[in-house]
Amino acid sequence: MSGRKRTAPCSQKRKDKSARACPFVPFCGSAYNGSGGQPTILELSKLGCVRGDRRLFSELDFAVSPGTLVQLTGPNGSGKTSLLRILCGLLAPAEGEVKWQGANIRSLGEEYFTSVTYLGHRHGVKDELSAVENLRISNALNGIEVSKQRARAVLEQMGLAGRELLPARLLSEGQRRRVALARLLVCDTALWLLDEVMTSLDKGAVALVRSLIENHLANGGIAFVATHQELGLPDTLTRRLELTT
Amino acid sequence: MLRWIVWRDLMLAWRRRADMLSTVFFFVIVVSLFPFGIGPETELLRKIAPGVVWVAALLASMLSLSRMFANDYQDGTLEQLLLTPQPLYLVVLGKTLAHWIVAEVPLVLIAPLVGAQFDLSNETLALLFVSLLVGTPVLSLIGSVGAALTLGLRGGGVLISILVLPLYIPALIFGAGAVEASIMGLSPAPHLYLLGAFAIVSAIFSPWAAAAGLRISLE
Numbered sequence: 001m002s003g004r005k006r007t008a009p010c011s012q013k014r015k016d017k018s019a020r021a022c023p024f025v026p027f028c029g030s031a032y033n034g035s036g037g038q039p040t041i042l043e044l045s046k047l048g049c050v051r052g053d054r055r056l057f058s059e060l061d062f063a064v065s066p067g068t069l070v071q072l073t074g075p076n077g078s079g080k081t082s083l084l085r086i087l088c089g090l091l092a093p094a095e096g097e098v099k100w101q102g103a104n105i106r107s108l109g110e111e112y113f114t115s116v117t118y119l120g121h122r123h124g125v126k127d128e129l130s131a132v133e134n135l136r137i138s139n140a141l142n143g144i145e146v147s148k149q150r151a152r153a154v155l156e157q158m159g160l161a162g163r164e165l166l167p168a169r170l171l172s173e174g175q176r177r178r179v180a181l182a183r184l185l186v187c188d189t190a191l192w193l194l195d196e197v198m199t200s201l202d203k204g205a206v207a208l209v210r211s212l213i214e215n216h217l218a219n220g221g222i223a224f225v226a227t228h229q230e231l232g233l234p235d236t237l238t239r240r241l242e243l244t245t
Numbered sequence: 246m247l248r249w250i251v252w253r254d255l256m257l258a259w260r261r262r263a264d265m266l267s268t269v270f271f272f273v274i275v276v277s278l279f280p281f282g283i284g285p286e287t288e289l290l291r292k293i294a295p296g297v298v299w300v301a302a303l304l305a306s307m308l309s310l311s312r313m314f315a316n317d318y319q320d321g322t323l324e325q326l327l328l329t330p331q332p333l334y335l336v337v338l339g340k341t342l343a344h345w346i347v348a349e350v351p352l353v354l355i356a357p358l359v360g361a362q363f364d365l366s367n368e369t370l371a372l373l374f375v376s377l378l379v380g381t382p383v384l385s386l387i388g389s390v391g392a393a394l395t396l397g398l399r400g401g402g403v404l405i406s407i408l409v410l411p412l413y414i415p416a417l418i419f420g421a422g423a424v425e426a427s428i429m430g431l432s433p434a435p436h437l438y439l440l441g442a443f444a445i446v447s448a449i450f451s452p453w454a455a456a457a458g459l460r461i462s463l464e
Contacts, residue, residue, distance in 0.1 A: 088328060089328070090324060090327060090328070090463055090464070091464050092464065110329075110330045110331060110332060111330065113328050113329060113330040114330040116328065118324070118325075118328055120321055120324055121321070122319075122320055122321025122324070123320065123321055124320065124321040124322045124324065124325040125320065125321075125322075126257060126320060126322055127320065128256075128257050128260035128261060129256070129257070129260075133256075137249065137253050138322075138325060140246075140249045141246065141249055141250065141253075141325075141326065141329045141331075142329050142330060143246070143329075143330060143331075167260075
């Protein structure tokens, strides 16, 4: 908060720049037919983010309806991670608000977290626990009891058959990422926030993630994915949100 | 939910037993250094015993405090804990309870044994045990606030000590005071009541403050 005063001149400069070229280019896929009468479920209004003494973005307006993939792109340091952390409620926006089903997420509190799954840069996988234990505990803490058999089945689906009981520290980076992604198969949340989850994944795993997202969208879910890779999902489902520095 | 968090932290601690043992060894060694340094003057040893054991317990708990949230912070599980649909208050309370079981309970159990080096009567040793049992939750509870506030800072370990040790002073006074009272033949009850009251007050406020500290640290 104290950073805001210091950055005031800087933000002014940015705004001038944005008058020439809008920093956010939310354009829809060619065949995207608006919200198609579907209600907006997630709404970003006049969102601004300041990290340290740098203004990452401001006046960001964006509305998302169910069944939409939002691909978040932009150069390093443009605020992709910060935006996702604001959307999941870890970070308070410097200005503006995020509305979920019409209510500000800051006022929804813990209730909001029943609709959100966030996977960040850091896997959120405990090195000391096995893949099965990681999956069961992280879901139990989210109020979903997963049986051992179900956990094994899910991990097998993620291509971790035979490695379910190894401590996660013995797994490779990509395999650990797969353990983290296994949560997506179990959770029943409507909003997925995935931050660079494709890094260190092989082709098979990327295809798997793509099919997971596709399923999620078909069920009326929303996915925000920050990635530099092309996901290859149909343009009708994809919207792009580009952040610039 | 609380039981899942406690169970998770206990299992993690069990898989990293060396951390737990180092705290216990530190406690045993610090307490044992005094009889060696002072020599066989039983009168003096008996007098300083309660204070020495209590101070050693405070210092030993410092060793484990910085790890309370730091490991979860580094691998990203702390973010996930913050995003679970349950009050952060409960998450912190669960982690504090687990910390108490892992880092403080072994000290409480071994205290009568190391206290025997100070030529204390059985009755006094029992009371030392009770005072630590009532007082050590305070160390975990207040410590959780310090651990949450210094999360992710360089040199956080030293900063925790500076933040938290002064807040431990009431627990030290009443904890050691209870044992001293019994050595002098007085009733230790008032000291223990006050110590218990202090534990209850910190159980109410510390998780709340630590939760606020975690939110700030993770922004």
